[in-house]
Amino acid sequence: MTDDDLGELRRQVRDLVGEWRDGDRFRPVCDAWLRSYDTEFSRALADRGWIGLTWPREYGGQARSNRARLVVTEELLRAGAPVAAHWIADRQIGPAVLRYGSPALRERYLPAIAAGAVTFCLGMSETESGSDLASVRTTARPDGDGWRLTGGKIWTSHAHRSTHAYVLCRTGTGGDRHEGLTELIVDMSAPGVTVRPIVDLRGEHHFNEVVFDDVHVPGDHVLGTAGNGWTQVTEQLSFERGGMERVLSTYPLLAATVDACAARRDADAALGEALARLAGLRGLAWRIAGELDAGQAPVHAAAVLKDLGTEFEADVNEIARTVLDVEPDPDGDGPAGLLAQGLLAAPGFSIRGGTTEVLRTIIAKGAARAPRRGGDELRELADDVLGGHGGDPDGLPALWSTVHGLGWTGVSVPEGAGGSGGTLTDLAALVRGMGRHGVSLPLAETVLAARQFAAAGRGLTDGVATVVAGDGVA
Numbered sequence: 388m389t390d391d392d393l394g395e396l397r398r399q400v401r402d403l404v405g406e407w408r409d410g411d412r413f414r415p416v417c418d419a420w421l422r423s424y425d426t427e428f429s430r431a432l433a434d435r436g437w438i439g440l441t442w443p444r445e446y447g448g449q450a451r452s453n454r455a456r457l458v459v460t461e462e463l464l465r466a467g468a469p470v471a472a473h474w475i476a477d478r479q480i481g482p483a484v485l486r487y488g489s490p491a492l493r494e495r496y497l498p499a500i501a502a503g504a505v506t507f508c509l510g511m512s513e514t515e516s517g518s519d520l521a522s523v524r525t526t527a528r529p530d531g532d533g534w535r536l537t538g539g540k541i542w543t544s545h546a547h548r549s550t551h552a553y554v555l556c557r558t559g560t561g562g563d564r565h566e567g568l569t570e571l572i573v574d575m576s577a578p579g580v581t582v583r584p585i586v587d588l589r590g591e592h593h594f595n596e597v598v599f600d601d602v603h604v605p606g607d608h609v610l611g612t613a614g615n616g617w618t619q620v621t622e623q624l625s626f627e628r629g630g631m632e633r634v635l636s637t638y639p640l641l642a643a644t645v646d647a648c649a650a651r652r653d654a655d656a657a658l659g660e661a662l663a664r665l666a667g668l669r670g671l672a673w674r675i676a677g678e679l680d681a682g683q684a685p686v687h688a689a690a691v692l693k694d695l696g697t698e699f700e701a702d703v704n705e706i707a708r709t710v711l712d713v714e715p716d717p718d719g720d721g722p723a724g725l726l727a728q729g730l731l732a733a734p735g736f737s738i739r740g741g742t743t744e745v746l747r748t749i750i751a752k753g754a755a756r757a758p759r760r761g762g763d764e765l766r767e768l769a770d771d772v773l774g775g776h777g778g779d780p781d782g783l784p785a786l787w788s789t790v791h792g793l794g795w796t797g798v799s800v801p802e803g804a805g806g807s808g809g810t811l812t813d814l815a816a817l818v819r820g821m822g823r824h825g826v827s828l829p830l831a832e833t834v835l836a837a838r839q840f841a842a843a844g845r846g847l848t849d850g851v852a853t854v855v856a857g858d859g860v861a
């Protein structure tokens with residue numbers, strides 16, 4: 388099968404999921420990718436080559452695209468299928484091993500993950516290190532041909548069931564704290580590893596506290612280069628944040644809500660809007676998958692998807708709460724059960740994998756560093772607003788009002804002085820647009836006057852101003 392056959396792949400996944408669901412081998416739940424754990428189901432996916440789908444064939448993969456993987460994950464998540472056992476390894480540990488692992492690590496772990504035989508948990512967070520991941524204190528010190536690992540991780544999902552852990556730890560001291568971080572692969576059955584359960588709001592045990600007490604880690608179990616952990620983990624986060632699991636955690640509830648509306652032959656505006664948002668989010672996930680296929684690490688786009696996606700997941704709960712005529716029931720089946728699951732899982736949506744505040748900081752920094760494309764955007768805007776208005780003097784008052792409303796009369800005037808900010812280059816892009824469309828408006832002189840007013844410490848005046856050279860401003 389090639390990547391032209393994504394429709395066929397989607398159908399195959401739907402068939403398998405349908406078979407398992409109809410055979411009562413799983414019950415669709417919200418937040419299944421974190422909470423619904425079934426190694427047998429994971430092995431059924433592995434048998435079809437759907438774990439490690441993008442990896443090279445020599446490492447047990449199918450050499451398919453990230454877009455193909457998106458099709459598989461989307462269908463599994465939509466169904467609320469039990470995918471938690473392989474999720475972390477398939478999503479991010481495998482790709483990290485592929486990118487940074489030695490040939491020996493690749494040979495040892497990738498085929499085993501793809502077969503569903505090795506499962507990973509993610510040892511990043513510590514009691515004092517969550518958002519500020521660079522402050523981790525778990526330490527590995529060199530010991531003969533390996534390392535001795537000491538410290539503790541917290542919120543480690545499925546540590547009690549995983550065969551292995553990815554652990555971010557400190558191997559160097561002094562200097563920049565982003566230096567001296569190292570990624571290790573740790574066997575969870577090694578002497579000195581202790582796992583203690585943490586029960587969540589739903590009364591479920593999925594995450595844990597993990598203690599490493601002088602645990603021996605073989606020297607060849609360093610992922611990439613010792614001390615380069617920060618760069619490597621930052622890239623890994625685009626795999627962690629850029630998938631549809633940040634959008635579809637409450638999809639089974641959304642589907643139940645749509646079904647309820649359809650059964651009542653009812654329509655709900657908020658539900659319609661949610662479906663439109665979902666389409667936009669799918670588009671973004673598709674773009675991120677394409678960038679991963681191109682060998683990029685779309686850290687910023689992934690942060691945007693996670694921020695918007697987790698907001699969407701939580702909004703689905705609210706929409707369902709108002710549309711469905713049921714009380715949430717944690718022990719219930721159908722919509723009542725799904726609503727309870729969605730509501731009780733929701734507090735974690737915007738925390739796990741990086742909090743909303745942290746993501747927005749990443750997005751803002753990315754935007755600040757992005758090359759300025761204002762000229763092109765303003766050109767397009769000018770064409771949109773002014774197109775078709777040339778040569779119609781009667782339309783000018785209305786057009787002026789539009790232009791003023793859009794803030795064009797304040798372009799290049801500081802926002803603190805009541806303007807719209809930007810530069811004279813921005814103004815020039817708009818004035819050029821007027822020339823292109825033959826529109827005659829006193830935009831340049833009004834802005835120049837406004838700049839004079841601002842420079843004189845006076846606010847902007849409304850309406851049209853004319854600059855009379857030599858005689859001041861009229």
Ligand SMILES: Cc1cc2nc3c(=O)[nH]c(=O)nc-3n(C[C@H](O)[C@H](O)[C@H](O)COP(=O)(O)OP(=O)(O)OC[C@H]3O[C@@H](n4cnc5c(N)ncnc54)[C@H](O)[C@@H]3O)c2cc1C
Pocket residue numbers: 508509510511512513514515516517518519541542543544545594734735736738739740741742743744745748
């Ligand atoms: C369901 C669930 C599963 C998880 N599974 C795992 C797992 O498997 N492995 C793992 O390693 N971790 C896991 N985590 C932990 C998760 O990654 C952390 O909770 C998260 O990174 C936030 O860290 P923290 O809890 O220490 O909060 P803190 O970092 O202490 O943040 C507390 C508050 O301060 C805000 N804040 C912090 N720094 C800034 C800043 N610079 N600017 C603005 N605001 C800031 C945060 O946004 C937040 O609101 C899981 C968490 C949840 C909820």
